[in-house]
Amino acid sequence: EVFTDDVALLDEVLGTGFDSFDRLLDYTGKLPDHLLIAEARSRFLSRYAERYFSVCHDAVKRADPNHMILGCRFAVAPPREVLETVKDYVDVVSINNYSLTAPTGILRHVYEVTGKPMMVTEFSFKAMDSGLPNTKGAGIPLKTQRERAEHCKRYIDTLLTLPFILGYHWFQYMDQPKEGRFDGENSNFGLVKIDDEPYRLLVETFKQINFNAEKTHLSKT
Incomplete structure (x- = not known):
């Protein structure tokens, strides 16, 4: 589309000698910094996204037409x-x-472009006083459980100031094993330890936040 079937223009941009667009399958070089390449990349991304989300949407609606689709949990x-x-x-x-x-900043940008309500479907904090390695798994380790609870409260309090936020989901209920789970993650993400003992300060923090979340959200937005 971008090159309008003009192989000569493609060759000029890539510095190649292709005689057809099929030869692109053989191209292994670095794509140059060029406006036409940027436009081609943008159009490809749009078409790829269109295909992915339309197929997923239609499959879900065929099987379950009466429930909402909560997105794909973007990681970035x-x-x-x-x-x-x-x-x-x-x-x-x-x-x-x-x-x-x-x-x-990211949340506001996403909302401005999509106009859709949003959920943070994973967030968490881990601490070194848990005795777990915390060497694998997302996030920067904190020092103590008190810091975990404080960061959790600040994080959610900030989310609740955004009118388009519908909810948040903590990762996860239970700590990961020190030996590592199936992919090696070995972090203090739990509300409870691996033997089901609660992290009392964090649990109490969540109880207070969640009890008042709806009222807080309404008052701040």
Whole structure:
């Protein structure tokens, strides 16, 4: 589309001697910094996203037409082309985030492009006083359980100031084993230890936050 079937123009941009677009399958070089390449990449990304989200949307609706589609839980801030596509296929945009503070800039950007309500579908904090290695798994380790609880409260309090936020989901209920789970993660993500003993301060923090979450959200937005 971008090169309008002009193989000579493609050769000029890539510095190749192709006689057809099929020869692109043989190209292994680095793509040059060129406006036409950028446009081709953007259009490909849009079409790829359109195909992915339309297929997923239609499959879900065929099997379960009466429930909302809560997105795909983006792990990073998606490209604009993806956001402009996904808004037509989901009811909620979901994103996972393990930064020390709520990513308000990213969340506002996603909402401005999509106009869709949002959920943070993974966030967590881990601490070294748990006795776990914390060497594998997302996020930067904190020192103590008190810091975990404090960071958790600040993170959620910030989310609750955003009117388009529908909810948040902590990762996860139970700590990971010190030996590592199936992929090696060995971190203090739990509300409870692996033997089901609660981290009291964190649990109490969540009880207070969740009890007042709806009222807090309404008052701040």
